[in-house]
Amino acid sequence: MSNVYSMIPVPQAQQIVLDHCWTLGSETIPSHEAVGRVLSVSVVAPDSLPPFPASIKDGYAVISSDGIGTYNVVGESRAGSMDSPNPAQGTVVYITTGAPVPLGFDAVVQVEDTEEVPSEKVEEEEGTMTSSDYKQAGRKNRRVRILKAASPGQDIRVVGSDILVGETVLRSGEVIGVAEIGILATVGATHVTVYKQPHVGVMSTGDEVVEPSTSPLGPGQIRDANRSMILAAAAKAGAKVTDLGIARDTEGHIQGCFDRAVSAGVDVLITSGGVSMGDRDLVKPLLERTGTIHFGRVLMKPGKPLTFATLSLPSAAPGEGGDPSSEPQRSMMVFGLPGNPVSSFACFYLTTLPALRKLMGWSNPMLRRVQVKLAQTLKMDPERPEYHRVALQWSKCPFLEGRAEHVGCDWWAVSTGNQISSRLLSARSANALLEVPQASGFLRQGTLVSAILIDDLQAMPDPDGLSLQ
Amino acid sequence: MSNVYSMIPVPQAQQIVLDHCWTLGSETIPSHEAVGRVLSVSVVAPDSLPPFPASIKDGYAVISSDGIGTYNVVGESRAGSMDSPNPAQGTVVYITTGAPVPLGFDAVVQVEDTEEVPSEKVEEEEGTMTSSDYKQAGRKNRRVRILKAASPGQDIRVVGSDILVGETVLRSGEVIGVAEIGILATVGATHVTVYKQPHVGVMSTGDEVVEPSTSPLGPGQIRDANRSMILAAAAKAGAKVTDLGIARDTEGHIQGCFDRAVSAGVDVLITSGGVSMGDRDLVKPLLERTGTIHFGRVLMKPGKPLTFATLSLPSAAPGEGGDPSSEPQRSMMVFGLPGNPVSSFACFYLTTLPALRKLMGWSNPMLRRVQVKLAQTLKMDPERPEYHRVALQWSKCPFLEGRAEHVGCDWWAVSTGNQISSRLLSARSANALLEVPQASGFLRQGTLVSAILIDDLQAMPDPDGLSLQ
Ligand SMILES: [Mg+2]
Ligand SMILES: [Mg+2]
Numbered sequence: 024m025s026n027v028y029s030m031i032p033v034p035q036a037q038q039i040v041l042d043h044c045w046t047l048g049s050e051t052i053p054s055h056e057a058v059g060r061v062l063s064v065s066v067v068a069p070d071s072l073p074p075f076p077a078s079i080k081d082g083y084a085v086i087s088s089d090g091i092g093t094y095n096v097v098g099e100s101r102a103g104s105m106d107s108p109n110p111a112q113g114t115v116v117y118i119t120t121g122a123p124v125p126l127g128f129d130a131v132v133q134v135e136d137t138e139e140v141p142s143e144k145v146e147e148e149e150g151t152m153t154s155s156d157y158k159q160a161g162r163k164n165r166r167v168r169i170l171k172a173a174s175p176g177q178d179i180r181v182v183g184s185d186i187l188v189g190e191t192v193l194r195s196g197e198v199i200g201v202a203e204i205g206i207l208a209t210v211g212a213t214h215v216t217v218y219k220q221p222h223v224g225v226m227s228t229g230d231e232v233v234e235p236s237t238s239p240l241g242p243g244q245i246r247d248a249n250r251s252m253i254l255a256a257a258a259k260a261g262a263k264v265t266d267l268g269i270a271r272d273t274e275g276h277i278q279g280c281f282d283r284a285v286s287a288g289v290d291v292l293i294t295s296g297g298v299s300m301g302d303r304d305l306v307k308p309l310l311e312r313t314g315t316i317h318f319g320r321v322l323m324k325p326g327k328p329l330t331f332a333t334l335s336l337p338s339a340a341p342g343e344g345g346d347p348s349s350e351p352q353r354s355m356m357v358f359g360l361p362g363n364p365v366s367s368f369a370c371f372y373l374t375t376l377p378a379l380r381k382l383m384g385w386s387n388p389m390l391r392r393v394q395v396k397l398a399q400t401l402k403m404d405p406e407r408p409e410y411h412r413v414a415l416q417w418s419k420c421p422f423l424e425g426r427a428e429h430v431g432c433d434w435w436a437v438s439t440g441n442q443i444s445s446r447l448l449s450a451r452s453a454n455a456l457l458e459v460p461q462a463s464g465f466l467r468q469g470t471l472v473s474a475i476l477i478d479d480l481q482a483m484p485d486p487d488g489l490s491l492q
Numbered sequence: 493m494s495n496v497y498s499m500i501p502v503p504q505a506q507q508i509v510l511d512h513c514w515t516l517g518s519e520t521i522p523s524h525e526a527v528g529r530v531l532s533v534s535v536v537a538p539d540s541l542p543p544f545p546a547s548i549k550d551g552y553a554v555i556s557s558d559g560i561g562t563y564n565v566v567g568e569s570r571a572g573s574m575d576s577p578n579p580a581q582g583t584v585v586y587i588t589t590g591a592p593v594p595l596g597f598d599a600v601v602q603v604e605d606t607e608e609v610p611s612e613k614v615e616e617e618e619g620t621m622t623s624s625d626y627k628q629a630g631r632k633n634r635r636v637r638i639l640k641a642a643s644p645g646q647d648i649r650v651v652g653s654d655i656l657v658g659e660t661v662l663r664s665g666e667v668i669g670v671a672e673i674g675i676l677a678t679v680g681a682t683h684v685t686v687y688k689q690p691h692v693g694v695m696s697t698g699d700e701v702v703e704p705s706t707s708p709l710g711p712g713q714i715r716d717a718n719r720s721m722i723l724a725a726a727a728k729a730g731a732k733v734t735d736l737g738i739a740r741d742t743e744g745h746i747q748g749c750f751d752r753a754v755s756a757g758v759d760v761l762i763t764s765g766g767v768s769m770g771d772r773d774l775v776k777p778l779l780e781r782t783g784t785i786h787f788g789r790v791l792m793k794p795g796k797p798l799t800f801a802t803l804s805l806p807s808a809a810p811g812e813g814g815d816p817s818s819e820p821q822r823s824m825m826v827f828g829l830p831g832n833p834v835s836s837f838a839c840f841y842l843t844t845l846p847a848l849r850k851l852m853g854w855s856n857p858m859l860r861r862v863q864v865k866l867a868q869t870l871k872m873d874p875e876r877p878e879y880h881r882v883a884l885q886w887s888k889c890p891f892l893e894g895r896a897e898h899v900g901c902d903w904w905a906v907s908t909g910n911q912i913s914s915r916l917l918s919a920r921s922a923n924a925l926l927e928v929p930q931a932s933g934f935l936r937q938g939t940l941v942s943a944i945l946i947d948d949l950q951a952m953p954d955p956d957g958l959s960l961q
Contacts, residue, residue: 055723069708070709073914074709074714077914081770101772102699102700102701102712102741103712105711121700180914184915185912185915192920193920201724201919201947202919204721205720205721205724205833205916205919207720208716208721209714209715209717209833211704211707212704213704229571230571230572231571231591235676235681236680243573243592245543245590246680251676252671252677255673255674256670258527259527259670299589301589390950391950392886393901393903417863432863434862443649445654446654448655448661448675450675451672451675452666452669452671453671476950479950480945480948481859481946482667482860483860485858485860
C-alpha cells in the first residue's frame with residue numbers, strides 16, 4: 024500500500040486542496056454578529072456622510088465675503104439641534120463641531136479667531152448675573168467680532184466628503200473586522216450578506232486514544248489532544264464545528280463516524296490518526312472505497328502521511344434546513360491528519376485552514392509568508408522540508424544580548440525547542456511555522472528564513488519591553 | 493474649562509491607565525471554552541507522556557544485546573493493545589508506531605531493517621492461502637531476520653520524554669490558544685482556572701446621534717457608528733459586553749446610562765462624544781462631580797479630548813452573582829472617547845485595549861510595536877503626533893513596481909488615505925497605527941517608521957501573491 028501514493032510537495036498539496044473547494048452559499052445576518060465573516064455582496068451607502076455641510080470647528084458660521092468685522096449672532100447650530108436663521112450679510116451663527124452649517128453660510132471661523140462683544144443691555148446687568156444667566160441672556164442678543172477673514176468653504180466638511188451616496192464602502196470579499204462594523208453602522212446596514220460558515224466535523228481514531236477526562240490512564244492509553252485542538256482551531260478560523268468523538272481502529276467504527284458527519288451536514292471532515300501504513304490504519308482504505316483520495320503522502324516534516332479526499336454525497340444532508348437546490352451536488356472534503364499531535368497541528372494550518380478560508384469567501388486564503396532571522400542554528404533534514412515551530416518576535420538580536428552589537432531591532436524566529444512530532448509543547452506559543460529547507464547541514468543563526476504566520480502577532484513575545492513608548 | 497486639563501503625551505496616558513487597572517478574580521471553566529483566556533493558575537502534568545516507553549517506528553522490539561540474527565516473533569504491541577510476552581533473549585515483538593515497548597525489550601528495529609522469515613509450516617501451505625490468511629497464520633508462528641544491530645534505547649521514546657509528571661506545561665499568565673487547548677487535553681485538564689473577563693459597557697452620547705437602523709436620516713442626524721464598533725472591539729478583545737444605548741446631551745440622560753452601567757456590574761465603561769469643550773459636552777463635568785478624572789486631554793491626533801476617570805462604587809453590584817467579599821472595593825474605569833469615529837477607534841486601541849488585556853491577566857498588555865517602511869510620503873503635524881491608519885504588508889517595494897529595483901521584500905506601511913477623524917473609511921482594513929512624529933515637514937517614502945499592531949497580520953494584504961509557495 025505504501026507505494027500507492029506518491030509523495031507530493033506541500034505547495035502541490037495546497038493547490039490540490041484549494042482546487043477542490045467550492046463556494047458555500049450566502050446568508051444575511053445581523054451586522055453585530057458578522058465579525059470575522061466575509062461579505063458576499065458589497066455594501067453601498069444609501070446616503071452621504073456628512074449628510075449636511077458640517078462644521079469642523081467650534082466657532083461661527085459666516086458669509087465669507089463679509090470679512091473682518093463685528094456681527095450679530097442670529098442663531099445657533101449644535102449637533103442635533105439647529106435654529107433656521109435667515110442668512111443675511113452681516114450676520115453669523117454660533118456653531119459647534121459636527122453641527123450643520125445653516126443654509127446661506129459658506130465658512131466657519133473657529134472661536135479662537137473671534138472675540139465676543141457683549142451687548143450693551145447685558146453689560147449693564149452684568150454685576151447681578153451668574154455666568155450661566157449671562158450665557159443664557161447673551162445668546163438672545165449677542166454680537167461677535169470676527170478677527171480673521173474666512174475663505175469660502177473654510178472648516179466645513181461638504182456633504183459626502185467622508186462617504187458619497189451610492190459609494191461602495193465595503194467590497195464583496197472583504198473580511199469584516201472592528202472598523203468595518205462601524206462602517207456598516209454608519210451607512211445604516213443593520214444586516215449584511217456574507218458567505219456561510221463551513222461546517223467542520225472533527226474525529227480522532229485509535230484504540231489507544233481515550234477521552235481527555237480519563238485519569239488515571241490505563242495501560243497503553245494516551246489522551247486525545249487532537250480533537251480538542253482541531254475543534255478549537257476550526258472554531259477560531261470561523262467554522263461551525265461538530266465533535267464526532269473517537270473511533271476505534273475498526274472499519275465499522277470509523278464508518279460510523281463518517282456517517283454521523285454526513286448526516287450532520289458537515290462540509291469538511293477532519294480525522295486524525297489511522298493514515299499510516301500499518302494494518303490497523305484504516306482511514307485511507309475506507310476513503311479509497313467510499314471516495315477519491317487526491318493525495319496520501321506529502322513531503323513534509325512532520326505530517327508525511329497527510330491524506331486528502333473528497334466524498335460525493337447523494338443529496339443535501341437532512342437536518343441542515345438549507346435550500347438543497349442552491350447547492351446541487353454536495354460533497355465532503357476529508358482531511359486525514361496524522362495522529363501525532365504536532366503533525367496534525369502543522370497539517371491543519373498548512374492545508375485545512377486555507378481550505379476553510381476559501382470556503383468562507385477569503386479572496387486570498389493562503390497563509391501569509393514573511394522573512395525573519397533565525398535566533399539559533401538549526402539542523403536541516405536532507406529527506407524532507409521541515410515546518411519548525413517558532414515564536415516570531417520583533418526585538419534586538421537575541422544572541423548578542425549584553426554585547427555592544429546588541430542594537431537595532433529585527434524580526435527574529437525563536438525555536439520552541441525539541442521538534443519531535445509527539446511533543447505538542449513545541450507548538451506552545453508558536454505563532455509561525457519556519458520553512459526549513461530540505462538539505463544537509465545547518466541553517467546558521469542569523470540566516471534569513473521564510474516563516475508562515477499561524478497566529479496573531481499582537482500577542483507575540485516582547486522581550487525588550489518595547490511596547491510602552 | 494479647557495485649561496483644567498493639561499495635555500499629556502500618549503505614553504503617560506497609557507501608564508496612568510495601566511496603573512489604575514486592578515486584577516479581576518479567577519474562575520474555573522471548561523477548557524474548550526478557554527481560547528483567548530489567560531491562565532491564573534499554572535497547569536501541571538498529572539502523569540508522564542508518553543506514559544510508557546513508546547516505539548517511534550513500525551518494526552520489532554528487540555533486546556539490543558541480541559544483535560543481528562533470526563528471531564521468533566513472540567508477540568505484538570500495537571497502539572491500544574499489547575500482548576504481554578515474557579522477554580527472553582532470542583525473541584522479538586512486532587510493534588507499531590506509538591505502541592508500548594514490552595517490558596524487558598530495550599530497542600526497536602524499524603521494519604525497513606528487517607526481513608520476514610516465513611515459518612516452514614506456513615511455507616508449505618502457501619499455495620492455497622490468501623495473503624490475509626497468510627498474515628493471520630504468520631502471526632502465530634513468525635520469525636524475522638534482524639539486519640542491523642540496535643543500540644540500547646534506539647527508536648524508543650522513554651517515559652516522560654515529551655512531558656514529565658509534575659512538569660508545568662502551561663504557566664499562569666499564558667494566553668490560551670489552539671496548541672494550548674491540545675496541551676490541556678493531553679494532561680487531562682478538562683477545566684482550567686483563568687482570569688475573569690472584564691465586563692465592558694458601551695454608550696454613545698449626542699443629540700445628533702441616532703440608531704444605525706434610522707433611515708432616512710432626519711435633519712442634522714448621523715448614525716451611531718461608535719457603539720457598534722467599540723462593542724465589537726471589546727468583544728473581540730475577550731470582554732463581556734453590554735450595550736448601554738445612546739444618551740442625549742443632558743446630564744440626566746448620561747447619568748442614567750452611568751447608573752445602568754453600575755447596576756449591570758460593568759468594570760469598564762466606554763463612552764463616546766461629550767468630552768469636548770462645548771457647553772453641551774457633559775461627560776467630563778459629570779465625571780468630575782461623581783469620580784476622579786485622571787486625564788482629560790492627550791497630545792495625539794486624532795483623539796485630543798480623550799478622558800480617563802475612575803468612579804468608586806459603594807459595593808459589589810447586585811445581579812452579578814459573584815462573591816462580593818473577593819473584590820472588596822469595586823470601582824469602574826471610564827474611558828471618555830471623543831465622538832469622531834476615528835478618534836474613538838484610535839483611542840480605544842491605544843488606551844482601552846491595553847487596560848482590558850491587563851484586567852484579563854496579560855503579563856504584557858501593551859500593543860506590540862514594530863518598524864516598517866513607509867510606502868508613501870506623509871506630511872507631519874507640528875502640533876501633535878499622529879496615529880496614521882495603515883495596512884502593513886510584506887511585499888516588494890510598492891513604489892518601485894515595474895522597475896528593476898523592484899526586488900526583495902520588506903514590511904511596508906500603506907496609508908488608508910484621507911485621515912480626517914470623521915472618515916471611518918480610513919480605519920477600513922487597517923492593521924496598524926503608524927506613529928507619525930510631531931514635527932514640521934514630511935516623512936519621506938521609504939523611511940523607517942514605528943507602527944503599533946492593532947489587528948491580526950494573518951489577514952494582511954498580500955499584493956505579490958506570495959502566499960502559495
Ligand atoms: Mg492509530
Ligand atoms: Mg456631542
